[in-house]
Amino acid sequence: MSFDVEAVRRQFPVLAQRPHGKRLAFLDSGATAQKPQVVIDAVTRFYDRDNSNVHRGVYDLAERATAAFEGARKRIARWIGADPREVIFTRGTTEGVNLVAQSWGRANVGPGDEILLTGMEHHSNIVPWQLLAAEKGAKLVVVPVDDQGAVHLADFERLIGPRTRIVAVTHVSNALGTVNPVKEIVRLAHARGVPVLVDGAQAVPHLRVDVRDLDADFYVFSGHKMFGPTGIGVLYGKAKLLEAMPPWQGGGDMILSVSFSGTKFNTIPHKFEAGTPDAAGAVGLGAAVDWLEGLDRAGAEAHERDLLAYATNRLQEIPGLRIIGTAPGKAAVISFVMEGVHPHDVGTILDHEGVAVRAGHHCAQPLMERFGVPATVRASMALYNTREDVDQLVQGLRRVREMFP
Amino acid sequence: MSDLSDLYQEVILDHGRNPRNFRVMADATATAEGLNPLCGDRYGVFLRMDGDRIADVSFQGSGCAISKASASLMSQALKGKSAAEAEDLFQRFHKMVVEGDASQADGLGKLAVLKGVADFPTRVKCASLAWHALHAALRGESQPATTE
Numbered sequence: 001m002s003f004d005v006e007a008v009r010r011q012f013p014v015l016a017q018r019p020h021g022k023r024l025a026f027l028d029s030g031a032t033a034q035k036p037q038v039v040i041d042a043v044t045r046f047y048d049r050d051n052s053n054v055h056r057g058v059y060d061l062a063e064r065a066t067a068a069f070e071g072a073r074k075r076i077a078r079w080i081g082a083d084p085r086e087v088i089f090t091r092g093t094t095e096g097v098n099l100v101a102q103s104w105g106r107a108n109v110g111p112g113d114e115i116l117l118t119g120m121e122h123h124s125n126i127v128p129w130q131l132l133a134a135e136k137g138a139k140l141v142v143v144p145v146d147d148q149g150a151v152h153l154a155d156f157e158r159l160i161g162p163r164t165r166i167v168a169v170t171h172v173s174n175a176l177g178t179v180n181p182v183k184e185i186v187r188l189a190h191a192r193g194v195p196v197l198v199d200g201a202q203a204v205p206h207l208r209v210d211v212r213d214l215d216a217d218f219y220v221f222s223g224h225k226m227f228g229p230t231g232i233g234v235l236y237g238k239a240k241l242l243e244a245m246p247p248w249q250g251g252g253d254m255i256l257s258v259s260f261s262g263t264k265f266n267t268i269p270h271k272f273e274a275g276t277p278d279a280a281g282a283v284g285l286g287a288a289v290d291w292l293e294g295l296d297r298a299g300a301e302a303h304e305r306d307l308l309a310y311a312t313n314r315l316q317e318i319p320g321l322r323i324i325g326t327a328p329g330k331a332a333v334i335s336f337v338m339e340g341v342h343p344h345d346v347g348t349i350l351d352h353e354g355v356a357v358r359a360g361h362h363c364a365q366p367l368m369e370r371f372g373v374p375a376t377v378r379a380s381m382a383l384y385n386t387r388e389d390v391d392q393l394v395q396g397l398r399r400v401r402e403m404f405p
Numbered sequence: 406m407s408d409l410s411d412l413y414q415e416v417i418l419d420h421g422r423n424p425r426n427f428r429v430m431a432d433a434t435a436t437a438e439g440l441n442p443l444c445g446d447r448y449g450v451f452l453r454m455d456g457d458r459i460a461d462v463s464f465q466g467s468g469c470a471i472s473k474a475s476a477s478l479m480s481q482a483l484k485g486k487s488a489a490e491a492e493d494l495f496q497r498f499h500k501m502v503v504e505g506d507a508s509q510a511d512g513l514g515k516l517a518v519l520k521g522v523a524d525f526p527t528r529v530k531c532a533s534l535a536w537h538a539l540h541a542a543l544r545g546e547s548q549p550a551t552t553e
Contacts (some may be wrong), residue, residue, distance in 0.1 A: 037520070340422075342468060342469035344444060344446075344468075344531060345413075345469045345471070348525065348528060349413075360442065360443065360444045360445065367444060368445065374446070374447075374468075375444060380508070403413055404418070404470075
């Protein structure tokens with residue numbers, strides 16, 4: 001098995017289009033990844049053939065829908081090295097963090113306690129903790145980010161104190177591409193009896209993740225960034241933590257029995273899945289996992305490393321361009337600013353060259369402030385990108401320089 | 406198809422590079438902030454009113470060429486206008502850029518160069534950001550104006 005990027009690209013119908021009459025260079029997979037045909041087909045097939053509510057009916061269709069939904073959970077669990085009971089379906093990473101902050105957090109964080117984050121977190125791994133801290137009289141403590149965009153274990157060692165209740169850290173920075181040493185961070189935290197939540201949204205499309213190996217207590221990610229559908233995501237939690245946590249949302253499916261004098265809650269993972277789930281989305285995410293497992297992942301990772309090195313090198317050709325985030329071992333994400341041109345203007349001009357990038361603060365305003373820029377342009381690559389996409393980006397940036405000399 | 410050169414006209418590039426009235430005004434009688442939460446662009450607009458007239462206007466902040474040029478051209482257009490005339494300009498500009506009503510360009514003088522923005526839906530908020538701040542300043546609102 002070897003990695004053939006052209007064969008991979010042919011599986012993504014969206015990549016064949018020509019915006020503004022130009023070849024599409026899609027370099028915004030950090031925002032959302034495109035979907036291979038097998039994922040689109042799995043969602044369609046679910047609605048064509050198996051659709052009915054899960055865990056409810058006794059008829060053939062309902063059994064098939066439930067089997068497809070629970071089958072997806074099992075495959076996702078195996079893929080990240082978890083037990084299926086530890087895989088809770090959410091709407092995405094944001095909901096996963098909120099669930100942990102509201103359920104685990106409210107039960108375990110009190111006045112004067114500390115929640116340790118890093119300076120490179122996405123707003124979705126900041127604001128849920130701020131809400132909790134405000135409610136409980138706790139405070140956020142922030143691990144600093146250095147000039148290259150990296151965090152240091154020594155800072156974790158220094159900042160994990162007697163009042164630290166949880167460490168919440170991103171695996172891969174969405175804005176910079178930095179890959180954090182989460183396994184070592186978990187080890188440090190555990191040595192002090194502190195659990196760790198890892199935001200894996202940007203990691204799962206790039207890296208093979210084994211939650212047992214990382215020993216993370218909670219690991220959250222979104223389906224849509226790993227070639228699956230939007231509206232579905234996963235919260236992995238260690239069974240003994242999930243079992244001890246109070247439910248978050250109440251409703252159908254999360255109960256064993258209800259009476260007006262009291263309710264018995266269902267076992268995990270169902271305790272945390274109130275209401276009708278996005279069954280088609282879960283099935284689509286299961287298909288995305290199958291698709292990823294069918295690839296030569298080591299080959300894909302090597303391909304992405306090559307793309308990152310090639311792009312980093314070629315971007316130096318553009319006068320006045322500065323890359324923000326230069327930590328070693330990055331994922332294939334490049335954030336940059338250009339002297340004399342605002343990222344939005346860069347984004348619009350690139351769009352007319354068929355190049356799709358993100359321009360803005362990337363939902364990481366504290367990080368932008370850290371680097372003294374209001375916004376950056378971000379080219380985030382996935383395994384379906386090619387050197388041709390990078391060449392088109394460089395060509396587009398030359399056009400930007402012509403207009404903004 | 407929208408053409409890039411309709412958006413980035415020479416006048417816009419010039420005002421984006423060298424914005425006019427780009428300063429904090431110490432003796433402002435009304436100020437307001439404009440914030441686009443999606444991109445983080447942010448401008449303060451400063452007015453010195455002499456009775457009902459805008460005796461002086463300036464702005465300060467950071468954003469793209471479109472938002473900066475729009476704020477700069479706005480500041481030039483507003484000087485000496487009454488509050489009612491400024492409100493009228495705001496409405497005309499809004500109709501031209503947000504609703505795509507090109508007929509408004511006639512009454513807008515130099516601001517007409519921003520007409521092309523209407524064909525770039527993702528950039529309309531850039532062009533209208535400072536105007537929302539102006540609107541808030543004229544009404545004496547204390548909350549930052551947003552493009553949302």
